[in-house]
Amino acid sequence: xxxxxxxxxxxxxxxxxxxxxxxxxxxxxxxxxxxxxxxxxxxxxxxxxxxxxxxxxxxxxxxxxxxxxxxxxxxxxxxxxxxxxxxxxxxxxxxxxxxxxxxxxxxxxxxxxxxxxxxxxxxxxxxxxxxxxxxxxxxxxxxxxxxxxxxxxxxxxxxxxxxxxxxxxxxxxxxxxxxxxxxxxxxxxxxxxxxxxxxxxxxxxxxxxxxxxxxxxxxxxxxxxxxxxxxxxxxxxxxxxxxxxxxxxxxxxxxxxxxxxxxxxxxxxxxxxxxxxxxxxxxxxxxxxxxxxxxxxxxxxxxxxxxxxxxxxxxxxxxxxxxxxxxxxxxxxxxxxxxxxxxxxxxxxxxxxxxxxxxxxxxxxxxxxxxxxxxxxxxxxxxxxxxxxxxxxxxxxxxxxxxxxxxxxxxxxxxxxxxxxxxxxxxxxxxxxxxxxxxxxxxxxxxxxxxxxxxxxxxxxxxxxxxxxxxxxxxxxxxxxxxxxxxxxxxxxxxxxxxxxxxxxxxxxxxxxxxxxxxxxxxxxxxxxxxxxxxxxxxxxxxxxxxxxxxxxxxxxxxxxxxxxxxxxxxxxxxxxxxxxxxxxxxxxxxxxxxxxxxxxxxxxxxxxxxxxxxxxxxxxxxxxxxxxxxxxxxxxxxxxxxxxxxxxxxxxxxxxxxxxxxxxxxxxxxxxxxxxxxxxxxxxxxxxxxxxxxxxxxxxxxxxxxxxxxxxxxxxxxxxxxxxxxxxxxxxxxxxxxxxxxxxxxxxxxxxxxxxxxxxxxxxxxxxxxxxxxxxxx
Amino acid sequence: xxxxxxxxxxxxxxxxxxxxxxxxxxxxxxxxxxxxxxxxxxxxxxxxxxxxxxxxxxxxxxxxxxxxxxxxxxxxxxxxxxxxxxxxxxxxxxxxxxxxxxxxxxxxxxxxxxxxxxxxxxxxxxxxxxxxxxxxxxxxxxxxxxxxxxxxxxxxxxxxxxxxxxxxxxxxxxxxxxxx
Numbered sequence: 001x002x003x004x005x006x007x008x009x010x011x012x013x014x015x016x017x018x019x020x021x022x023x024x025x026x027x028x029x030x031x032x033x034x035x036x037x038x039x040x041x042x043x044x045x046x047x048x049x050x051x052x053x054x055x056x057x058x059x060x061x062x063x064x065x066x067x068x069x070x071x072x073x074x075x076x077x078x079x080x081x082x083x084x085x086x087x088x089x090x091x092x093x094x095x096x097x098x099x100x101x102x103x104x105x106x107x108x109x110x111x112x113x114x115x116x117x118x119x120x121x122x123x124x125x126x127x128x129x130x131x132x133x134x135x136x137x138x139x140x141x142x143x144x145x146x147x148x149x150x151x152x153x154x155x156x157x158x159x160x161x162x163x164x165x166x167x168x169x170x171x172x173x174x175x176x177x178x179x180x181x182x183x184x185x186x187x188x189x190x191x192x193x194x195x196x197x198x199x200x201x202x203x204x205x206x207x208x209x210x211x212x213x214x215x216x217x218x219x220x221x222x223x224x225x226x227x228x229x230x231x232x233x234x235x236x237x238x239x240x241x242x243x244x245x246x247x248x249x250x251x252x253x254x255x256x257x258x259x260x261x262x263x264x265x266x267x268x269x270x271x272x273x274x275x276x277x278x279x280x281x282x283x284x285x286x287x288x289x290x291x292x293x294x295x296x297x298x299x300x301x302x303x304x305x306x307x308x309x310x311x312x313x314x315x316x317x318x319x320x321x322x323x324x325x326x327x328x329x330x331x332x333x334x335x336x337x338x339x340x341x342x343x344x345x346x347x348x349x350x351x352x353x354x355x356x357x358x359x360x361x362x363x364x365x366x367x368x369x370x371x372x373x374x375x376x377x378x379x380x381x382x383x384x385x386x387x388x389x390x391x392x393x394x395x396x397x398x399x400x401x402x403x404x405x406x407x408x409x410x411x412x413x414x415x416x417x418x419x420x421x422x423x424x425x426x427x428x429x430x431x432x433x434x435x436x437x438x439x440x441x442x443x444x445x446x447x448x449x450x451x452x453x454x455x456x457x458x459x460x461x462x463x464x465x466x467x468x469x470x471x472x473x474x475x476x477x478x479x480x481x482x483x484x485x486x487x488x489x490x491x492x493x494x495x496x497x498x499x500x501x502x503x504x505x506x507x508x509x510x511x512x513x514x515x516x517x518x519x520x521x522x523x524x525x526x527x528x529x530x531x532x533x534x535x536x537x538x539x540x541x542x543x544x545x546x547x548x549x550x551x552x553x554x555x556x557x558x559x560x561x562x563x564x565x566x567x568x569x570x571x572x573x574x575x576x577x578x579x580x581x582x583x584x585x586x587x588x589x590x591x592x593x594x595x596x597x598x599x600x601x602x603x604x605x606x607x608x609x610x611x612x613x614x615x616x617x618x619x620x621x622x623x624x625x626x627x628x629x630x631x632x633x634x635x636x637x638x639x640x641x642x643x644x645x646x647x648x649x650x651x652x653x654x655x656x657x658x659x660x661x662x663x664x665x666x667x668x669x670x671x672x673x674x675x676x677x678x679x680x681x682x683x684x685x686x687x688x689x690x691x692x693x694x695x696x697x698x699x700x701x702x703x704x705x706x707x708x709x710x711x712x713x714x715x716x717x718x719x720x721x722x723x724x725x726x727x728x729x730x731x732x733x734x735x736x737x738x739x740x741x742x743x744x745x746x747x748x749x750x751x752x753x754x755x756x757x758x759x760x761x762x763x764x765x766x767x768x769x770x771x772x773x774x775x776x777x778x779x
Numbered sequence: 780x781x782x783x784x785x786x787x788x789x790x791x792x793x794x795x796x797x798x799x800x801x802x803x804x805x806x807x808x809x810x811x812x813x814x815x816x817x818x819x820x821x822x823x824x825x826x827x828x829x830x831x832x833x834x835x836x837x838x839x840x841x842x843x844x845x846x847x848x849x850x851x852x853x854x855x856x857x858x859x860x861x862x863x864x865x866x867x868x869x870x871x872x873x874x875x876x877x878x879x880x881x882x883x884x885x886x887x888x889x890x891x892x893x894x895x896x897x898x899x900x901x902x903x904x905x906x907x908x909x910x911x912x913x914x915x916x917x918x919x920x921x922x923x924x925x926x927x928x929x930x931x932x933x934x935x936x937x938x939x940x941x942x943x944x945x946x947x948x949x950x951x952x953x954x955x956x957x958x959x
Contacts, residue, residue, distance in 0.1 A: 059873065059880065064791075065793060077915075078795050078915060079918055089915050407788065411788055411789070415903055642904070685852055685871065688853065723857050724857030725856060728868060
């Protein structure tokens with residue numbers, strides 16, 4: 001059915017230019033009242049964006065003084081110069097941010113499209129969506145909020161993806177030379193890209209949860225094995241890596257269908273690993289993306305199967321070094337391999353086993369499964385786990401060839417003392433090299449830079465061999481959505497501030513000082529009775545840590561969405577369950593209208609839900625778009641120091657009182673609400689700084705006095721412990737004396753007196769004049 | 780290594796690049812001439828060794844012999860306090876940079892804008908970006924990197940130098956400031 005609406009006026013607002021080619025999804029939507037912005041265009045939420053951007057102004061940190069995107073250029077944009085097209089540096093930086101977010105959103109939406117097409121082909125259009133049975137009635141909170149529709153079947157999701165694809169095309173077109181000229185409008189479009197990204201990810205995850213029967217909002221999802229040491233290398237080993245799980249599932253299904261389970265190890269990295277353990281808890285996870293190179297070089301995998309996203313571009317070359325055939329299974333990542341999709345299985349296997357072809361492109365997940373298993377079984381005895389990690393003797397010999405040119409260190413993203421460690425190795429001492437392992441992100445730029453062609457990454461891996469083999473941990477498999485009943489239970493305490501915050505540790509593994517810092521943050525805040533959510537590589541890093549009893553964080557803390565829980569929602573595309581939880585607090589707990597009602601729900605979340613995203617190792621364009629999806633909802637995001645390379649922060653100024661006024665919805669008065677939350681996007685220099693800021697960014701204007709006192713307690717306590725001093729801005733967050741934590745009363749009163757603090761009222765906060773219930777002049 | 784090129788090889792700057800501090804007296808002179816100098820100290824100041832002491836110990840002496848306002852970033856405030864030195868304030872590096880960019884900002888004490896900002900002890904790539912932001916959006920502000928690696932987005936920076944050479948330079952700066 002094709003629907004075209006030029007202008008639709010209702011009591012809720014006006015919808016213009018709505019055009020949809022969809023099945024019965026609209027009729028389903030009509031059962032619930034739809035808000036003012038269903039299927040919003042690139043400009044429909046612009047006013048909301050500008051409200052946020054007024055408070056959180058962009059601070060640009062250009063990576064480059066020039067623009068080289070068209071043949072007018074290069075154009076020097078330094079010191080207020082404009083390029084040949086008229087663009088200035090601020091607009092150029094925001095344009096690059098938009099490009100990054102378009103790449104990220106397109107990647108997730110294309111992922112969702114491939115997945116949904118495959119699942120529709122396999123299970124049919126009419127397969128019912130089910131992400132949590134009766135425990136989850138709001139099955140797609142982001143899609144409902146953004147699109148104003150209620151998808152019920154796999155086929156309905158195709159319609160939602162049509163919308164996402166249209167929007168991304170519009171957004172990308174805005175980056176063309178001679179299009180958008182305002183940095184703030186670019187920023188608004190960045191927010192739009194992030195919102196679309198959240199929809200695309202949600203579609204992908206609810207489709208795979210429903211079709212593959214992944215854990216359905218299960219707080220007690222299985223504890224699965226993670227770490228290098230969990231892989232049984234005496235068996236044939238298949239390594240799967242990437243994000244789109246059907247080919248990995250093809251492998252598990254083939255093993256099951258042919259009674260081969262337990263005879264072949266299926267080990268994964270990155271998000272495919274998350275999703276394969278959601279399908280089969282016996283599958284094993286090696287680790288996050290940064291383990292890719294070291295795992296291949298170890299020679300443990302007999303076959304490497306890659307799908308899409310975050311896969312090393314040299315994975316084929318690396319697999320060839322260890323004589324392991326590689327199967328590419330995604331049209332987005334063909335690696336120059338011959339397309340063997342239509343060839344007979346036996347012919348492909350024969351070519352791979354006999355080394356006639358280094359790999360094959362197979363665009364059929366079931367065929368990938370059969371070829372991978374048969375090849376692994378036949379190749380394993382031949383390869384005998386051939387590896388390219390040099391022996392200790394060869395490391396020492398190689399180290400003696402080092403010319404101390406420091407090119408390795410200068411290439412290392414973390415400035416690790418590689419040259420110094422190699423010098424020690426030349427003396428026969430490998431401890432310094434082994435120490436690098438914990439902070440090495442596995443990029444191997446050191447090797448590329450070495451004029452002596454020393455395999456420096458492999459040196460590190462050999463030196464840290466013992467440490468690596470001891471990597472044996474437990475991670476709770478991704479549970480997917482948060483149950484409606486969990487939201488009902490914690491919605492009140494979160495909105496009132498009595499649960500001090502919801503911390504989402506998400507994103508990639510580009511850490512400044514290793515993944516351990518993620519685990520430490522997770523445990524610190526779980527201990528303090530925050531709700532800690534995890535996803536993606538960060539969820540894995542949070543698992544790779546043991547306490548004094550030898551337990552991983554997921555073994556110590558429950559998986560329920562409640563105070564003190566550490567809740568792994570799953571892979572990258574599971575992130576919308578985190579945004580969805582915040583949205584459901586507004587819709588289920590506070591009973592705000594959900595469908596197509598973006599502004600109001602975002603306003604609610606921004607002013608009331610003390611949620612903070614932390615992407616400590618954010619690396620990719622996808623991480624940028626994921627973050628921007630949270631920004632539009634008014635949820636602040638902290639990144640690690642490498643996140644400064646996204647080249648733009650969204651920073652509040654707590655010293656500018658005029659920036660922090662809200663409407664009191666009860667009266668319409670403009671009321672100073674304090675800098676809560678102070679920033680929308682911000683890069684922390686160290687873990688300690690991030691932890692203090694996490695506690696601070698959880699404060700919201702709506703906190704009750706009891707809730708604010710609890711939040712202040714954590715903020716002050718962390719400041720004292722990590723900074724050795726009381727915060728210098730307490731007076732901005734104390735609204736009435738009842739906000740002051742009793743145990744710190746005397747000390748805080750002194751600070752308040754010194755700062756000239758005056759009591760102020762706690763508003764019913766909103767940034768939207770239309771939500772004022774009674775205007776002052778009417779009273 | 781005494782070349783004016785970025786420490787991290789791929790961090791290619793330009794067209795506008797920092798002038799090289801060829802003599803430490805240049806820095807001492809700039810600090811003396813500045814009406815409102817500010818020193819921003821990152822967490823690496825408490826980790827980096829210079830000879831027998833930590834960078835932070837040198838910076839405390841530097842602050843004591845000059846009229847510079849000290850801002851600690853990240854958690855380094857704790858190390859200052861432990862050494863009995865109270866910086867003017869502490870805040871994230873992106874926050875102080877965002878304020879320095881603002882032509883209307885009157886400084887931490889409300890007495891006016893800073894005219895010289897010295898940076899030290901921030902992770903190389905992060906300082907690189909912060910200095911880039913200031914170079915592009917705060918053209919009135921002069922910036923100096925006191926780290927031992929070339930920071931091309933500063934107004935002035937040391938080239939990539941050894942620890943020994945660095946210590947030598949820093950000692951001269953403190954001595955010159957002490958002389959008034």
